[in-house]
């Protein structure tokens with residue numbers, strides 16, 4: 001309601017729309033608004049929250065640079081649970097540390113000096129040749145309603161996070177990649193085979209694994225391992241994921257398993273730890 005101009009008293013305190021960030025005053029205005037809950041609020045409460053955090057591209061793109069460096073091949077991206085698809089376009093954003101960078105240098109969405117302890121291989125020849133995602137309930141950010149829904153799940157402060165999401169939506173609208181409405185279990189098998197030689201297939205996801213029951217997690221793991229055994233140096237398979245640390249939830253862990261024909265059981269590597277909304281990345285290296 002703040003974003004669509006229907007709650008001006010509350011908007012006065014929301015940094016995302018230029019408000020003063022006075023939290024107690026926002027709470028007072030919120031209480032007033034909810035005394036008789038307006039229809040948009042009641043309607044929203046019938047649906048689960050659905051986010052799409054652009055800040056996760058900083059970690060995901062770092063992993064993609066590692067895959068490009070190690071395989072020497074252009075990348076085909078396949079994102080599981082892509083939501084609005086804002087992390088399907090990591091090369092439309094800019095990543096930089098210590099004067100080195102990767103991505104689109106003119107992008108308004110910028111990740112600068114976030115890496116600690118080392119950096120990903122910014123100078124790797126990281127070219128993305130195609131991309132596709134799936135979600136069981138994709139948000140179409142090309143529509144006003146879809147963009148509003150996604151932006152409404154971004155906290156109102158810091159405003160920079162909100163502005164980043166808004167800029168990413170604008171970029172995405174100019175060149176939207178394909179997103180299929182599908183359950184991951186039905187979609188993944190068709191993406192793993194057949195594979196093109198001369199391309200590295202990168203299947204990735206962020207903050208999604210926890211929504212699967214243990215049986216489904218096991219099923220998907222089997223799919224990856226089976227497809228991985230058929231991978232080769234000409235048609236490698238990478239499984240890249242940014243997910244909560246299993247025992248403590250935080251920090252998020254960026255993990256990579258890369259099948260390139262060298263060994264049937266490659267190691268599951270921890271590349272970095274980070275937060276869930278972008279922010280500093282502790283780089284542990286490749």
Ligand SMILES: C[S@@+](CC[C@H](N)C(=O)[O-])C[C@H]1O[C@@H](n2cnc3c(N)ncnc32)[C@H](O)[C@@H]1O
Nearest residue numbers: 051052053081083135136137183184206207211
């Ligand atoms: C917390 S959101 C994360 C979205 C996005 N990956 C990100 O990091 O911004 C989780 C997403 O998983 C999707 N999802 C959950 N279970 C799914 C399934 N079985 N198949 C496809 N999508 C699923 C939801 O619709 C939602 O968009």
